[in-house]
Structure formats: C-alpha cells, structure tokens
Amino acid sequence: MSIPRHIFKMYDIRGLVDAEITDDLAEKIGEAYAYMRQKELGDGVPMTIVVGRDMRESSIAYQKRLIQGLVSLGAKVIDVGLVSTPAFYFAVGHLKADGGIVVSASHNPAEYNGFKLTREMAIPVSGDSGIQTIADMIESGVDREGVVAGSVETVEGIPALAAQAEFDHVTKDPIKKMKIVADTANGMGAQFLDEFFKMIDADVTRMYWEFDGTFPNHEADPFKPKNTEALRKKVIELGADVGITTDGDGDRIFFVDNKGNLVDPAILRGLLSQIELRQHPGATICYDIRPGRITRDMIVEAGGKPSVTRVGHSLIKEQMRAEGAVFGGESSGHFYYQFSTGSYEGPVTVAAQILQEITRRGESLSEIVEPLERYSHSGEINFKVEDKNEMMGKLKAKYADGKLSEIDGITIEYENVWFNVRASNTEPKLRLNLEAVDKATMEAKRDEIVAFIKENA
Numbered sequence: 001m002s003i004p005r006h007i008f009k010m011y012d013i014r015g016l017v018d019a020e021i022t023d024d025l026a027e028k029i030g031e032a033y034a035y036m037r038q039k040e041l042g043d044g045v046p047m048t049i050v051v052g053r054d055m056r057e058s059s060i061a062y063q064k065r066l067i068q069g070l071v072s073l074g075a076k077v078i079d080v081g082l083v084s085t086p087a088f089y090f091a092v093g094h095l096k097a098d099g100g101i102v103v104s105a106s107h108n109p110a111e112y113n114g115f116k117l118t119r120e121m122a123i124p125v126s127g128d129s130g131i132q133t134i135a136d137m138i139e140s141g142v143d144r145e146g147v148v149a150g151s152v153e154t155v156e157g158i159p160a161l162a163a164q165a166e167f168d169h170v171t172k173d174p175i176k177k178m179k180i181v182a183d184t185a186n187g188m189g190a191q192f193l194d195e196f197f198k199m200i201d202a203d204v205t206r207m208y209w210e211f212d213g214t215f216p217n218h219e220a221d222p223f224k225p226k227n228t229e230a231l232r233k234k235v236i237e238l239g240a241d242v243g244i245t246t247d248g249d250g251d252r253i254f255f256v257d258n259k260g261n262l263v264d265p266a267i268l269r270g271l272l273s274q275i276e277l278r279q280h281p282g283a284t285i286c287y288d289i290r291p292g293r294i295t296r297d298m299i300v301e302a303g304g305k306p307s308v309t310r311v312g313h314s315l316i317k318e319q320m321r322a323e324g325a326v327f328g329g330e331s332s333g334h335f336y337y338q339f340s341t342g343s344y345e346g347p348v349t350v351a352a353q354i355l356q357e358i359t360r361r362g363e364s365l366s367e368i369v370e371p372l373e374r375y376s377h378s379g380e381i382n383f384k385v386e387d388k389n390e391m392m393g394k395l396k397a398k399y400a401d402g403k404l405s406e407i408d409g410i411t412i413e414y415e416n417v418w419f420n421v422r423a424s425n426t427e428p429k430l431r432l433n434l435e436a437v438d439k440a441t442m443e444a445k446r447d448e449i450v451a452f453i454k455e456n457a
Contacts, residue, residue: 030069
C-alpha cells in the first residue's frame, strides 16, 4: 500500500483527514501494529490491545477500522471508547494490556486526525522505536499465515477510574472552596475535569465544554495566547481565584492566575517539582532542554536533582524511567508522574496539587507566581531553513565563546542569557527559545540571533 510517509512522525502518526489518513490506512495501521507487537511478544502469545478515541467526528470511523485491523491479526481488543489521552494511558496500564492506540490529533485543527501508540504500561512507540517500522510494514504488507482472528471487548468507566487514580496520587491536604473558571476548548479535558470537580467543593464556571471536534470557539492549543484570551477575561470578570484550560486530547494543562495572567509552564513545573520533593526528598526531576531556568532553580532550592532531557513526550518518559524520576515536565504544558500504571501526564494530579498549594500557603495564585518571574523568555520562534545542519554549524561558530550543550539541538549559555536552537523532526524549520535575566538583555540577544539566521538562511 502506498502511504504518505511524512505523517509517520517522531511521536505519533498525524495528518489530514481523508487527504492523508483514510479509513483503509487506519485498518492497515492496526494490522501492522498488531503484527509488530506479536513478533515482540512471541508468536502464539496472547496479545491484548487497548483502543480509544477523542471527540473528532472522523475518530469514530478510524477507530472502527483500526479495531478491524488489530483483530484480523489476532489481537484481543479492549475498546475503552471516548477518552482523554491520559485516561487512555491509564487504561493500558490498569488493564495490564500489551499496548494500545488512541485515535487523536491532540491540539491540531479540525481537519487533522492521528494515532498515538504505546506498548505495555503506556510506554510510547516513537519514530525510532516502532512508528517507522509500522510504515514499512504497511508498504510491504504483513504475513497473515496461520493467524487466528482475535476478539473485541468493551470496557466502560475508564475516565472516572483514571481521574480517581490521579487524584489518589496526591496527598490528602485540604483544598479550600474556590471560584474556578475552566475552558476545555470543546476537547477531552471536560471529561476528567468534570470528574475532578465532583471530588472538591468549588464554584465552577465552565466554558466551551461540549465535545466538538470542529473547535467552534477557538483552537484547542492553550500555548497560543489568543486561545486563552476568553478565559483570562472571564477570570477577571468573575473575580475568580484561578482559571484552568486544557488542550484537545487533554494531556496538557495550563493555569490563569487571579489577575488574568497565564502562568508560565516553567514556573508551574517548578511549583509541582517542589510539591513532589516534599514527598520525595532529594528525588530526581526531569525537564526539557528548552529555556525555563526557573524550574532548575526551584528544583535545586528544594533539594532535588535536576535532570535535563530532550524535547518530546517519549524521550522525557524514557529518561524518567531510566533515572527513577518522580516527576517530569515540558515547557509546552505536559506534566508527567510515576503512577503505578505507568509514566504519563496527570492533569487531575496537577490541578489538585496547585489548588492544595494555594490553600496551604494562604496566598493567591498571583502572589505565589509573581516572585518566581525572575527571567524573561522570547517564546518559541520558528525559522524556515532548508539546510538545518549547516545553520546549526554557523550558530555554533558565531557563539563559540559560550558554553555549549548538544543534548537536543544546540544550547548556548552565557552568564546573563542562554538559548536553545533545535531542528524540527518533520519540517525544514529551526526553533529558537531564548531566555535572559531581564527583558532588555533577552530582546537584544533575540534580535541579534533572529537577524543572523535570516541573513544566513
């Protein structure tokens, strides 16, 4: 079967509905995944695979054909239905499955869909650890000789169980009654936040709560400021204590303080690190290489061991498992915990811990956050660059007097300013993230690097 190879990415399979992902391709993905996992487990070994989907209209048909493909290659499929990505991960571990696939395109616009794949305990299947193998198998076909068809079982109630498990992960410290505004952008976050709000006493205002994969109100990507504008305004209008927002598949969570300001994910990551370190003194905390130095500061101040990782959920989860880290976080709003069911995002855990911290300190969220705004960040800046390696070499030469790290792209540090430049895995793009001790220093170095890249691209 001929396929668009570019949709088989580093962390998932993702592309345009119909134009790039068809019902037939969904079935072939199921076949190839089942064949790959069966070979890994051993021929004849029973194989159980969890399948779920998000709220996009195309997800229904894709899930159906995906299941057909899995069953045709001998898998016992457990259909957990409509789930957030964290609830799907929970299901894979909780049901002791050999792997799983969730149909979702995360925060991408309505015309996209995709597939996230895992092995047992929700261990991600990445481009390097199976996604390209699956693409190869789809192109060449799989051997069906001697295969006995599998079966399908439906399991209900996973979202509630997953939310409860995440809530049980936190301490039993109290949460005072607060006024909360929550915006789930018509995505899957409404599912677990509804469960969470049943567990606490809160005055909740819900925004854009109904599942709608066309995202009629705004994109389900809180990382873009325009997508939190309505929430920030509503928090101020209602005099709320906190705003909460999630992305399309519910694996990223963001907070707005009582003044209507979006809390920097790096600060949030630092707060969560310190909370975990109170329970696990001296533990290792993982965080990605993109500038967010406040996280490192806060880990060190709390007696923890900071461990820098490459960008991407499969990479940070792998390092967490290898180092026994109790917590990990990315600048993009992913926050990972070590649950008994695997290492993955815990948005209910995050929400509970932040509300407990507000209660414990007796301060507003803005009073907690503002003293931590020590650095000035450029935001992520993208450049179209045809020869990414050549440009990286030029940057290394220009800034050879700085301290160099090549964990993920290049990170160059000076005393008052530091930056990371890394290549996109799928596009002719470079991504710049820069941070400095103050705004003037940040802007000066940002403008210098931007000009250099544009002049030399």
